[in-house]
Amino acid sequence: MLSEFPRVSLAHLPTPLEYLPRLSEYLGGPAIYVKRDDCTGLATGGNKTRKLEFAMGEALQQGADTIISVGAVQSNHVRQTAAAACKLGMRCELLFERRVTNASDLYMNSGNVFLDRVFGANIREYDKGTDFDTEMQNVAEEVRSRGRKPYLIPGGASNAVGALGYVNCAVELLQQADERELDIGHIVHATGSAGTQAGLIVGLKAMGSGIPLLGIGVNVKRAEQEARVIKLAHETARYIGRPGIVNSTDVIANCDYVGDGYGVPTRSMNEAVLLLARLEGLLFDPVYSGKALAGMIDLLRNGFFDDADSIVFLHTGGAAALFAYADQLALD
Numbered sequence: 001m002l003s004e005f006p007r008v009s010l011a012h013l014p015t016p017l018e019y020l021p022r023l024s025e026y027l028g029g030p031a032i033y034v035k036r037d038d039c040t041g042l043a044t045g046g047n048k049t050r051k052l053e054f055a056m057g058e059a060l061q062q063g064a065d066t067i068i069s070v071g072a073v074q075s076n077h078v079r080q081t082a083a084a085a086c087k088l089g090m091r092c093e094l095l096f097e098r099r100v101t102n103a104s105d106l107y108m109n110s111g112n113v114f115l116d117r118v119f120g121a122n123i124r125e126y127d128k129g130t131d132f133d134t135e136m137q138n139v140a141e142e143v144r145s146r147g148r149k150p151y152l153i154p155g156g157a158s159n160a161v162g163a164l165g166y167v168n169c170a171v172e173l174l175q176q177a178d179e180r181e182l183d184i185g186h187i188v189h190a191t192g193s194a195g196t197q198a199g200l201i202v203g204l205k206a207m208g209s210g211i212p213l214l215g216i217g218v219n220v221k222r223a224e225q226e227a228r229v230i231k232l233a234h235e236t237a238r239y240i241g242r243p244g245i246v247n248s249t250d251v252i253a254n255c256d257y258v259g260d261g262y263g264v265p266t267r268s269m270n271e272a273v274l275l276l277a278r279l280e281g282l283l284f285d286p287v288y289s290g291k292a293l294a295g296m297i298d299l300l301r302n303g304f305f306d307d308a309d310s311i312v313f314l315h316t317g318g319a320a321a322l323f324a325y326a327d328q329l330a331l332d
Contacts, residue, residue, distance in 0.1 A: 001171070001206065001240060002164055006057035010084055011049040012041035017176045017312070022279040029300045030185060031310040034282065035173055038289075038317035043083030043115060046076045046317025047196050050165030051157035052084045058161055060088065064151035066143045070095040070132045072263060073103065073125075074287065076318040077156045077193075079112040082119035091148070092121040093139050099128050100263040104327060111324030156193025160239040163232060166199025167206065167240065173312065174207055184211050185308020190292035190316050191215030191225060191253055192262075198232035200314075205237075205245040216292035217255030219262045225253040257295035263287050265328050268294035273322075274331070285318030286325045292316075 016036040024032045040049035059067060067085045071078040071094070078094045085092035094116060100107065116123060126135060136152050143150040156162070177184050187204075191197040197215040204211055217225045226248075233246045259266035265286050272294035276282045284290045296313055305311055322329070 002168055005054055005164055006061040007053050008057045008060060008088065010042050010053050010056065010087065012039060014172045014176065015039045017173065017180070020280050023276065026275075026279060027297065027300055030305050030308045033182070033310060033312045035312050035314045037169070038283075038315045038319065040317070042087070043080050043119070044317070044320050046080055047166075047314075048077040048080040048157055049084070050169055051162035051195055052080060052153075052165070054161050054164040055153050055157050056084050056088060059090070059151035062149075062151060064090065064149045066091040066093060066148045066150045067153060068093045068095070068136055068139050068143065068150050069153040069157075070097065070136060070155045072097050072099040073108060074112045074263065074321045074324050075155075076112060076285070076288070076316075076321065078121070079115050079320065081153060081157070082116050082121040085121070086119050092119070093143065093150075094121045094123050095132060095135055095139065096123055096125045097128055097130060097132065098125060101128070106327055107324045111321045113324070115320060154193075156195050158193035158195030158198070158232060160232070160235045163195045163199035163202065163236040164240070166196050167203035167236065170200045170203025170209070171207060174204075174209055183309055184312050186212050186214060186305055186311045187314060188214045188216065188292065188296045188311060189314035190218050190288040191229065192218045192288060194225070194228045194232045196314070196316060197229045197251070197253070198236050201229070201233050201246055201250050202236045202240070202242070205250065206240070206242050213250070213252070215253040216257055216295035217253050218258060218288050218291050220255065222253050222255040225255055226251050229253060254295060254299070257291050257298070259291070265325060266291065266294065268298065270330055272297055273329070282315070283319035283322065284315065285321040286329065287321055288318050289316050
């Protein structure tokens with residue numbers, strides 16, 4: 001289904017599908033599995049590596065030598081983008097949005113930011129709400145003026161090209177479930193820039209799967225998030241030659257666990273991150289996977305998944321950001 005699209009190998013695939021026996025017993029609900037996309041391998045791993053396989057493949061096909069991308073200061077996406085550029089011998093220009101107000105020095109310089117600098121990316125900082133479409137084009141013109149050829153990757157690599165990574169992930173997960181004779185009742189994951197959820201729903205629908213997919217939002221309100229995912233899902237479906245396979249009712253985003261805003265820790269996130277660390281030895285991040293995990297746990301406790309024998313939580317990675325939040329996480 002995806003063989004016609006340019007692609008470069010960056011990820012360790014397939015990622016593991018692991019049963020979480022201690023968490024399942026602790027919560028007393030359906031069997032809980034985790035799809036370990038934190039194990040994709042590139043620069044501590046994460047979901048963006050799947051997307052970058054297709055984005056960087058297209059960049060190479062077009063003869064690009066400089067990658068330009070954008071994200072919040074502690075973006076997992078830009079960290080993996082910087083690493084992918086190094087792996088492929090390309091330069092990398094990163095545009096940081098100062099999305100978190102009153103950020104500490106730890107937040108601005110450790111975690112993902114530290115790794116971006118290790119990978120030698122050129123970092124530019126901008127105020128929250130900047131028009132990044134315009135700014136990326138400005139940087140592209142600057143790159144061209146130096147005789148180089150840029151390739152632009154949107155935030156989260158969330159366009160139809162990047163979403164192919166999660167069309168592929170859906171196929172991979174269904175194959176793993178079939179091999180293990182696992183009846184998945186729900187798939188749950190963090191949803192932000194929309195590429196992961198859009199790609200997954202297109203992949204599930206293209207494979208004829210009716211498994212419900214729940215995105216737990218980390219940024220905006222439900223209506224805006226669902227509209228963002230639906231738009232990209234339609235674009236992705238057309239891109240793979242399967243227009244019309246996604247309906248608006250296929251896209252569900254629960255945005256009740258954002259708290260005070262993007263990147264702002266919540267008590268439930270903190271509790272969920274510590275719970276998984278101490279029950280299963282797994283690390284989740286404070287911005288994406290931690291808030292989605294907190295949402296899944298709360299929904300499970302309130303009976304949302306009572307009709308499911310098993311749940312798969314897609315771990316999108318990002319544990320490097322824990323270091324940037326070390327002064328805000330309660331560890332007692």
